[in-house]
Amino acid sequence: MKYIYQVQALNNSTFGSYSAGKSVVTMTAPTLTLSNKSSSIRGEWNSVKGALKYRVYYKSELDSGWSYTHTTGTSYSMLNTVPGRKYFMQIFPVGQSDILGPYSTAKSITFTTSQMSVKPTLTVSNKSNGIRAEWSSVAGATSYVFYYRKESDKGWSSTTTTNTYYPFLSAVSGTKYYFQVLPMFGSAKGTYSNVAGITFANISTEKPVLTVSNKSNGIRAEWSSVAGATSYVFYYRKESDKGWSSTTTANTFYPFLSAVSGTKYYFQVLPMFGSAKGTYSNVAGITFAKISTEKPVLTVSNKSNGIRMEWSSISGATGYRAFYKVNGAPGWNHTDTKNTYFALLNVDFGVTYNFQVLPLFDDAQGTYSSVSTLRFIPLETASIGTPVFTSLTGYSKWASLKWTAVSGASGYIISKYNYEDESYTFIDVVGGKTSYDDYNLKSGKKYHYWIKAYKQSGSSKTYGPWSSGKAITF
Helix, strand or coil, X not given: CEEEECCEEXXXXXXXXXXXXXXXXXXXXXXXXXXXXXXXXXXXXXXXXXXXXXXXXXXXXXXXXXXXXXXXXCEEEECCCCCCCEEEEEEEEECHHHCECCCCCCEEEECCCHHHHCCCCEEEEEECCEEEEEECCCCCCCEEXXXXXXXXXXXXXXXXXXXXXXXXXXXXXXXXXXXXXXXXXXXXXXXXXXXXXXXXXXXXXXXXXXXXXXXXXXXEEEECCCCCXXXXXXXXXXXXXXXXXXXXXXXXXXXXXXXXXXXXXXXXXEEEECXXXXXXXXXXXXECCCCCCCCCCEEEEECCCEEEEEECXXXXXXXXXXXXXXXXXXXXXXXXXXXXXXXXXXCCCCCEEEEEEEEEECCEECCCCCCEEEECCCCXXXXXXCCCEXXXXXXXXXXXXXXXXXXXXXXXXXXXXXXXXXXXXXEEEEXXXXXXXXXXXXXXXXXEEEEEEXXXXXXXXXXXXXXXXXXXXX
């Protein structure tokens, strides 16, 4: 409402003239409303006629007194508000000469944010030392209350953390537990997460050892078994890929059949214990090279100083592994070579040997040859003369052998055949001796003898032809 004021002078009983009129508008109390915004509390009010500006009083429930500011608008935002805290506001219109009009009713509101309605997603998994709980972060949350209980408990226990995970280390194997999380915004509560349950099973931290090798149809991955693992996640990628692909298997091997020749691949394995993760294996890489399944054809032959192995070439092979052993021995010896032959020297006269060959394709293996067997009888060399038996005389359970000397001979080999058990015995007579006495013979049994000379150079022996044989019966 507008009011006009004038002044008139009075001298005793005489009135003077009126002054010029002055008008003033009386102000009304504004109506205030408060509302929550994403990061503030907003106060709004109606415009008051006659007000040149507005004095805004505000405080939180923790403040002992009011603060104020001025604005010419009809709204004001309280910043730096804390979720869950109560705030107050009151408005005074300010007219001419900073005259305060009637104030609004004081209003209050508890600050909340839309993030307080966000429900975190909680997952739990078994680890070697307990149960690990993890949940999605909620923007603006200042902490989280982590609730936990055993299946048999009637109520929840809790602890508070500022992390988005919690290692629950007091779990007992075979016991089921339940978990839940509550985001906190200062002292204000957000929205509870889902309840997640799991039975604790202690899992191994053992790291599987992964190896990979090229095969004819792809790459074969193999890894060591991890005790208690229920399955394995097999990861694979090309060198040019940015991320991994995966598949799951209950085996400790995986035939990767989609490999492209000349392309490098990487692999890794993760043991799983139900839904819980174990420890990742090493990363193994290999360039796929298709290998041949062709089986090499192996031949073996006696030479004057050993046994020679020869085999057919296999396309693409980068080398070969020559295996050899004495017939009946439990294990093999081997030598790697890039050739398609191998000479086994320092073999024993009359001993039977086994042989086999394996083609190699860098770190991959091809197909084994068949096993070949050969008894070492040195190949005769014409450059060494042949001894001649001069006598074979029998005595009581022993025989005396004599022969002619061979020029340049380092020694002689006597071959004795036992007719009773059909076996050969080989006797090495070292030096220039041209006689030998053979003892421990059996009465009534027949024996047959042959002699050959040899020349020795270092560890290598060169043999001449066998002499004619002589037989004797006791």
